[in-house]
Amino acid sequence: MNYITVEQISKAYGELQLFTDLSFSIHKDQKIAFIAKNGSGKTSILNILCGTDTPDAGQVVMRNGLRLAFLSQSPQFDESQTVESTIFNSDLPILKIVANYEKALLHPEDTEAYQKAFEQMDIHNAWEYELQCKQILFQLKLDQLNQKVSTLSGGQKKRLALAKALIINPDVLVLDEPTNHLDLEMIEWLEQYFAKAQFTLFMVTHDRYFLERVCNEIIELDHGQLYTYKGNYSYYLEQKEARVVQEQVETGKAKQLFKKELEWMRRQPKARTTKSKSRIDDFQDIKTRAQQRRKDHTIQLELNIERLGSKVVEFHKVSKAFTNKTILNGFDYVFKKGERIGIIGKNGTGKSTFLNLLTKTVQPDAGKIVIGETVKFGYYTQSGIQVQPGQKVIEVIKAFGEYIPLTKGRQISAKQLLERFLFDSKKQYDYVEKLSGGEQKRLYLCTVLIQNPNFLILDEPTNDLDIVTLNVLEEFLLDFPGCLLVVSHDRYFMDKIVDHLFVFKGDGEVQDFPGNYSDYRDYEASAPEEDKAKHEAPDPSRLEQNEAQKLNYNEQKELKNLETKIRALELDKKALEAKFHDSGLTQDQINALSKDLQKLITEIETKEARWFELSEKLEN
Numbered sequence: 109m110n111y112i113t114v115e116q117i118s119k120a121y122g123e124l125q126l127f128t129d130l131s132f133s134i135h136k137d138q139k140i141a142f143i144a145k146n147g148s149g150k151t152s153i154l155n156i157l158c159g160t161d162t163p164d165a166g167q168v169v170m171r172n173g174l175r176l177a178f179l180s181q182s183p184q185f186d187e188s189q190t191v192e193s194t195i196f197n198s199d200l201p202i203l204k205i206v207a208n209y210e211k212a213l214l215h216p217e218d219t220e221a222y223q224k225a226f227e228q229m230d231i232h233n234a235w236e237y238e239l240q241c242k243q244i245l246f247q248l249k250l251d252q253l254n255q256k257v258s259t260l261s262g263g264q265k266k267r268l269a270l271a272k273a274l275i276i277n278p279d280v281l282v283l284d285e286p287t288n289h290l291d292l293e294m295i296e297w298l299e300q301y302f303a304k305a306q307f308t309l310f311m312v313t314h315d316r317y318f319l320e321r322v323c324n325e326i327i328e329l330d331h332g333q334l335y336t337y338k339g340n341y342s343y344y345l346e347q348k349e350a351r352v353v354q355e356q357v358e359t360g361k362a363k364q365l366f367k368k369e370l371e372w373m374r375r376q377p378k379a380r381t382t383k384s385k386s387r388i389d390d391f392q393d394i395k396t397r398a399q400q401r402r403k404d405h406t407i408q409l410e411l412n413i414e415r416l417g418s419k420v421v422e423f424h425k426v427s428k429a430f431t432n433k434t435i436l437n438g439f440d441y442v443f444k445k446g447e448r449i450g451i452i453g454k455n456g457t458g459k460s461t462f463l464n465l466l467t468k469t470v471q472p473d474a475g476k477i478v479i480g481e482t483v484k485f486g487y488y489t490q491s492g493i494q495v496q497p498g499q500k501v502i503e504v505i506k507a508f509g510e511y512i513p514l515t516k517g518r519q520i521s522a523k524q525l526l527e528r529f530l531f532d533s534k535k536q537y538d539y540v541e542k543l544s545g546g547e548q549k550r551l552y553l554c555t556v557l558i559q560n561p562n563f564l565i566l567d568e569p570t571n572d573l574d575i576v577t578l579n580v581l582e583e584f585l586l587d588f589p590g591c592l593l594v595v596s597h598d599r600y601f602m603d604k605i606v607d608h609l610f611v612f613k614g615d616g617e618v619q620d621f622p623g624n625y626s627d628y629r630d631y632e633a634s635a636p637e638e639d640k641a642k643h644e645a646p647d648p649s650r651l652e653q654n655e656a657q658k659l660n661y662n663e664q665k666e667l668k669n670l671e672t673k674i675r676a677l678e679l680d681k682k683a684l685e686a687k688f689h690d691s692g693l694t695q696d697q698i699n700a701l702s703k704d705l706q707k708l709i710t711e712i713e714t715k716e717a718r719w720f721e722l723s724e725k726l727e728n
Contacts (some may be wrong), residue, residue: 109134109135109136109171109309110133110134110135110171111134111136111170111171111174111279111280112133112134112168112169112170112171112174112280113131113168113169114130114131114133114156114157114168115130115131115166115167115168116129116130116165116166116167117130117153117156117163117165117166117167117168118128118130118164118166119149119152119156119161119163119164119167120151120446121542125154125371126148126149126152127148127149127153127329127332128332129165129166130153130166130329130334131166131334132327132334132336133474134173134280134308134310135260136279136308137306137307137308138309138324138325139302139307139308139309139322139323139324139325140155140309140310140311140324140326140327141311141312141313141319141322141323141325141326141587142310142311142312142327142328142329142561143312143326143327143329143344143575144328144329144330144574145363145574145576145577146308146544146547146549146550146572146573146574146577147328147543147544147546147547148328148526148544148545149329150284150312151181151284151544151545151646152330152674154178154180154282154284154310154312155180156168157176157178157281157282157310157682158176158178160178160180162433165520170462174279174280174668175276175278175279175280175469176278176279176280176281176282177268177273177276177278177279177280177282178282178284179269179273179274179282179283179284179286179509180269180275180284181266181285181288181545181572183265183266183268183269185257185265185268185269187256187258188256188257188258189255189256189257190254190255190256190257191250191252191254191255191257191260191268192210192253192254192631193252194257194268194272195241195245195253195268195271195272195275196210196449198272198275198276199451200276200277201232202232202237203275203276204230204235205225205228205229205234205435206229206234206237206238206241208226208228209225209226209229209234209238210238211225212224212225212226213634218228220502223269225629238277239496240275242689244271244274244275245271246268246709247294247297247298247574248268248271248290248294249267249294249455250264250267250271250718251269262289263289263455266288266289266290267289267290267294270286270290270298278307279308280307280308280309280310281307281308281309281310282309282311283309283310283311283312283313283645284311284312285312285313285314285390285571285572286298286311286313287313287318287597287598288312288571288572288599291453291454291455291597292452292456292597292625293454295315295318295599296691296714298315298318299318299321302322302325303322304323309323310435311323312697314570314571314572314573314574314575314578314598315570315597315599315600316341316598316600317600319341319344320340320341320342323340323341324337324338324339324340325337325339326340326341326343328344328348329440334410335351336591337347344419347708358648361635364382365567373461377727384565400575410606414482414484414560414561414562415482415562416480416482416483416562416563416589416590416591417480417481417482417483418444418445418480419478419480419482420443420444420445420447420477420479420480420483420485420563421442421443421477421478421479421480421563421591421592422442422443422444422465422477423439423440423441423475423477424440424475424476424477424478425438425439425474425475425476426438426439426461426465426472426474426477427439427472427475427616428441428458428461428465428470428472428473428476428478428714429475429616430461433456433458434616435457435458435461435462435616436462436465436616436618437615437617438460438474438617439475439616440614441620443471443591444591445590445591446589446590446591447591447592447607447608448585448591448592448594448605448606448607448608448638449592449593449594449606449607449609449610449681450594450595450596450602450605450606450608450610450624450625450627451463451593451594451595451609451610451612452595452602452609452610452611452625453611453612453613453614456613456614457613457614458647459567459595459612460490460567460595462610462612463487463565463567463593463595465477466485466593467485467565474706474712482562483562483563484559484560484561484562484563485561485563485564485565486556486559486561486563486564486565487565487567488552488553488556488564488565488566488567488569490551490567490568492548492549492573493540493548493549493551493552493555495540495541495548496540497541498539498542499538499539499540500537500538500540501526501531501535501536501538501539501540501551502522502523502526502536502537504540504551504555504619505522505524505526505554505555505558506599507523508522508555508558508559508615509522510522512525512558513560523536525558526554528556529550529551529553530550530577531547531551537624545572546572546573546574546577548572549571549573550573550577553569553573553581561590562589562590562591563591563592564585564590564591564593565593565594565595566592566593566594566595566596567595568595568596568597569581569594569596569601570596570598570601578598578601582601582604582605585605586604586605592605594605594606599625600627602624602625603624603625606624606625607622607623607624608620608621608622608623608624609621609623609624609625609628611628622666623657629666635642655689663722663725666718666722667719667722667723670715670717670718670719670722674712674716674719677708677711677712677715679710680708681705681708681709681712684701684704684705684708685705687701
């Protein structure tokens, strides 16, 4: 059943043409993810779908009576309303019945009103719906129903908008970055909810695990063209790679044909037959295809990292609390060079406060924090870049100098640096406030990295960044030689980047877990119920009591991780070796591949040596 048809829509802002002649449709039960680079007009397309914006050309045709809900990145509410009145302010009949029943519960002395409300719940079979509403509000931590909207944080307002969209049970739910401002527990609940619910979804999200587990179709806007993939994120990656390779093959064939036809054109006399004129017309089409080039520029990150000394950062018996909330209670930790730590925990457990303590923008109540003399922090905060009215993109970077130092004594101009971060000459003179949310985050990332930090602190770095930029950032961080501390709800990002976790459990309890996020979830799932209830990790001393168990808990986890990583590296090695079969490789390309292969072999040998060391310890 067709719900929405988008017919040849176009949109421009001034001289900036976002997209032209785009057409697609949304059918019942589809769960579609829309993927495009930052600045391509993703949010504009969502706004056009929902009627909050209009296209310059084309139209959106909806099925009669279709009920649609839209979760925007910055939802707007009546600030004078309460959470409850905001949620129940709807034309949906069943929602009004539930609202009347909830109101009657507050006034049991009015027996007539209560009896009437009770009967309406029975007649319309609204009990299950009421339970569903309560579950949604509970999962999204919106239990203070009498709280004024004006007192909510930005994250709470986003969760309120999500709750309202889910509760009205629309035919089509349009979502713009639905996982932003949700903690990891909420995201996993939402995944399961969408898997069971009969929603038709159309969403923009950078959360690749969410894409993988929720969506059954992906629409990509790539170089002005729409491509549809009938599958999840893994299928999309495979098919896109195949499509790009095929395009390159076809362009290569067109180039060969173009050379041949060009020679024919040069040999022809001025007087031509009808047959030759037809061939001339075809020549123009061949020329166009032969000259097609993909503009797959990626961000080039290069830093002149300051040397990091032996002393990095030390926490000694640090405590911090606000009113009735304890953040840290006698926390001890000594950071080591090259550590890559992820921070996870529910909203409100103190993750951002911990980062502020580390950077000394907040002082501890007790204990001390010692920072090494060579440490240079780079702090990417959730608040993002501070936009100044009338400030241009180039001016933001020039504030750090006309020239920026790179490695090996080299330097680069502010203009060249911006080009590396995908801001072309025209975009560099745009006003910062005119950039999309993702472009502003990319510019902010640039300002943090060009200061050459050796201790990077990233607070929700993946919000609003497109998947292409995220992949480049991940590759850069994997090679980053300094310390790394990341707070993120992006599970894919955390799994790829960090080696161990600080798990903020609330009430000042912080667990140091040896592994990434997926390891932690596996551990949580396998832990005995009494351990889960106490929020405690298994005691390593208990594990060592087993005579056959010669490894402590951290070593067991390391051994398991090594096995996984070695298998992954072996697959990478096979893929790289296969590239040598390409007869069209130049000598420079062969040399580059050889260096990459040697690097992989060395890494495999290093990890295998550690694996044998731990295995021997287990057997002795």
